[in-house]
Amino acid sequence: MALDDYIKKRKFNNTPEPEGQYVGGNSDRFVIQRHQASHLHYDLRLEMDEVLKSWAVPKGPSLNPDDKRLAIQTEDHPVKYLTFHGSIPKGNYGAGDMTIWDEGSYKIIPDGKYTSGISQLKKGDLKIEFFGKKIKGKFALVKMRHTKEQNQWLLIKKKDDFSTVLEYDAEVFSNKESHSKASKIIPLKPSQLLKPMLATAAKKIFNDPEWIYEIKWDGY
Numbered sequence: 001m002a003l004d005d006y007i008k009k010r011k012f013n014n015t016p017e018p019e020g021q022y023v024g025g026n027s028d029r030f031v032i033q034r035h036q037a038s039h040l041h042y043d044l045r046l047e048m049d050e051v052l053k054s055w056a057v058p059k060g061p062s063l064n065p066d067d068k069r070l071a072i073q074t075e076d077h078p079v080k081y082l083t084f085h086g087s088i089p090k091g092n093y094g095a096g097d098m099t100i101w102d103e104g105s106y107k108i109i110p111d112g113k114y115t116s117g118i119s120q121l122k123k124g125d126l127k128i129e130f131f132g133k134k135i136k137g138k139f140a141l142v143k144m145r146h147t148k149e150q151n152q153w154l155l156i157k158k159k160d161d162f163s164t165v166l167e168y169d170a171e172v173f174s175n176k177e178s179h180s181k182a183s184k185i186i187p188l189k190p191s192q193l194l195k196p197m198l199a200t201a202a203k204k205i206f207n208d209p210e211w212i213y214e215i216k217w218d219g220y
Contacts, residue, residue, distance in 0.1 A: 003051060005075035009093040017088065018080035022050050031082045031103045032061060032135065034174050037096035042170060044071065044155070046106065046128075048117045051076040057155055060101075060170025061135055065157045067168065071141060073151040101174055104132035124153075134173055137162030172209045 003020040012019050026047055033043045035056075042060040045052035055071035062069055082103070088095045108117045109127040120126045124143030130136055138158035157163050 003076055003078060006077055009075065011092065015088055015092045016084075016086045018078050018084060020078050021080070023079050024050060026050065028105050028107060029082055029103070030106045030130065030132070032057075032101045032132075033085070034060075034099045034101040034170075035094065035096060036098070037088075037094050042101060043074075043098075045077055045081060046117065047079060047082065048121070050079070052079060052081055053117075053121065055141070055153060055155070061139075061155060061157075062168040062170070063135070063137075063157050063162060063164045064166065064168045065159050065163050066165075067157065069155045071153040071155040072149075073153060099175065101170065102132040102134040104130065104135075106130045109138065169209070174209075 003022070007020040010017060010020075026049070029047045031043075031045050031052075033045070035041055035043050039058070042057045044055045044057055044061065046054075054074045054077050056074055057069055057071045059067075059069050083100075085099050087097050107129050108115070108120060109129055111120060111125070111127050114120045114123055114125075117126065124145070126141040128139045128141060130139060137160045140154075140156045140158060142154045142156065144152045144154060
């Protein structure tokens with residue numbers, strides 16, 4: 001895909017997104033953006049062939065090899081989109097808030113005669129190693145062959161030192177603003193006696209992305 005589709009979908013006098021311009025060169029960078037549009041999803045973008053090859057990942061990436069995350073290929077984006085974050089106004093394509101979830105560099109892992117990103121992209125089987133802050137290690141981005149849609153891929157983590165067998169939710173690691181109940185700061189006096197937090201009965205297992213917890217081995 002060229003930047004023509006990107007340009008056609010946008011009115012640059014009404015959106016803060018960068019204009020569709022080529023800047024030349026490639027530095028093998030990537031970005032994953034959390035996009036709160038009509039439906040929350042994550043956008044994976046790989047710098048390749050002077051543009052950003054892009055996929056929308058509805059559930060976000062995962063470091064668990066058992067997760068095969070759907071990745072829908074979208075239009076190419078300009079390289080300047082690597083640093084874009086902000087609010088796309090209503091009435092524009094992709095309206096909603098966009099933040100950078102992770103960024104860094106990547107490299108293509110050679111696969112026989114398919115040694116470049118473009119050749120693997122055309123083959124429909126990208127083998128990638130990410131060097132990000134949250135996403136690290138080896139991944140496969142594989143095009144689905146037996147579907148009516150021609151833009152559906154799967155993003156799959158490979159087993160390595162960075163993979164996990166635990167449930168992985170990208171939302172847990174997003175830099176969202178804290179809930180109002182968690183942002184209330186109570187000033188403390190040096191002489192004030194602090195009572196320890198006690199367990200509270202609950203009907204459901206505690207699970208909140210704004211908190212971390214650990215198992216109490218004789219119960220929860």
